[in-house]
Amino acid sequence: MGAVISFTNQKGGVGKTTSAVNVAACLAKRGKKVLLVDMDPQGNTTSGVGIGKKQVKSSVYDALIGAAATEDTVITTKFKNLSIIPSTISLAGAEFELQTLENREACAKKMLASVRNQYDYTIIDCPPTLGLLTINALVASDGMIIPMQCEYYALEGLSQLMISVKKIKKLYNPALQLTGILLTMYNGRLILTTQVVAELKKYYGDKLFKVPITRSVKLSEAPGFGEPICYYEPSGKSALQYMAIAKELMLRI
Template identity: 40%
Template sequence: MAATKRAATRKSADDAPMGPTGRPYHGFPTPPKLDGHGPARIIALCNQKGGVGKTTTTINLAASLANYGRRVLAVDFDPQGALSAGLGVQTHDVPTIYDLLLDPKRDAREVIVRTDTPDLDIIPANIDLSAAEVHLVNEVAREMILARVLRQVASDYDVILIDCQPSLGLLTVNALTASHGVIIPLECEFFALRGVALLIETIEKVRDRLNPTIKLDGLLATMYDSRTLHSREVLDRVVEAFGDDVLETVIGRTVKFPDASVSGMPITEFAPEHPAAQAYLRLARELVARGAVA
């Protein structure tokens, strides 16, 4: 029914092109240059389900925003360290976000690593981070520790993107408590829908109890394949349930993402003309147009 309804809206009165979400396709203007930098708006990329494109989105959105002149800090907050690896950063025997969480006297700027992408820096992570929840559980205001770390460097950047681990544990609550906004990458697959309500409930609890300013910046449909009825139906259901909270930009499924990850490069540099690279550039423009990023 939803698919039929959306198909019926494909043509508007002026025949404006429709995007895959069933809304008019906006190109979104190129963001203007900034007069200065900071303070950063902090955005958590969060979903308790793994394999939905959180890390891929963090890498390529960060690179796309940097491409438009924004100073970006990516925070690897997953013990798997995939964000660090995807940006070509070595994490063996180097200080990481784990050290900053456990040592309140440590300067966060000493841990930041510059990537090969101009204006894109990273705070790396490795498997040590998996022990953080055990160490932090008895700390006073344990949900606020990441916020303390990021306050040290927020004035140096325009946006800070936090790549969360696939869980709703203490680390993810820390990320939500530190953030101004949340982007939920959502795979266009039925089972990916099941946990979204629980995640939004968690965000609302954090808003009520820890961080009253946090807002949902949007749900991002990922791994979309327009050739399959299943992908189209899932996207229809997401739009029907969440309306304008669903971002207009949709990220398609492609083998170019793992190829770029192996090379330690964002897809915007690995294959800049590829439709996936253009989609992430469009996502960056959309977030600026929505006011989620300066």
């Protein structure tokens, strides 16, 4: 059975999209069949794997509200083993529209039911809120990965997130697991970083992925070329780091 994993953090700009795209592409490069699901109206995951607006006939929005069959929204990317359910700005209205639907928390689960087992991994990129779209993603997921920066408020944000996740688990998805915490934009030379990592280790122990993702200009450049880092600069340090995360992920779920 395929695993569904959400990349979640209610904070924006922490590396959710970058990590979802690159972990997905690295899993695919390692021979796994992967479906990316772009659940952010900004559509950065979609453009990040080289899919332009013109290529999108129907999107995750249509599949979520049941206006299109999920299979019909899947686009095959030019990268080996990697497909995507794209997002467009129309998804911005979904948060409101989902409110009116029955089982409004389970729309993504329903959407993925017919396709998830065609893939080894389904990777969902969440928006930077804990609204209905993120709740939908977590209800549909077996695991979640929390990308985070080693900032002063990161730990506070993390405990808030874990409280919400606990509620979602209790109400809708008791099987949801924390697959791992992924450190992004890491700079080991900063004292603050060392302190935050020590705290994280204390509370979350081996949930922390062994390899952090360091800061790299290449990682921020790659989406502009519509390429995951393992294609944009295959032997660079960021590609190696994300390949290592993919490997560790495969051992975890």
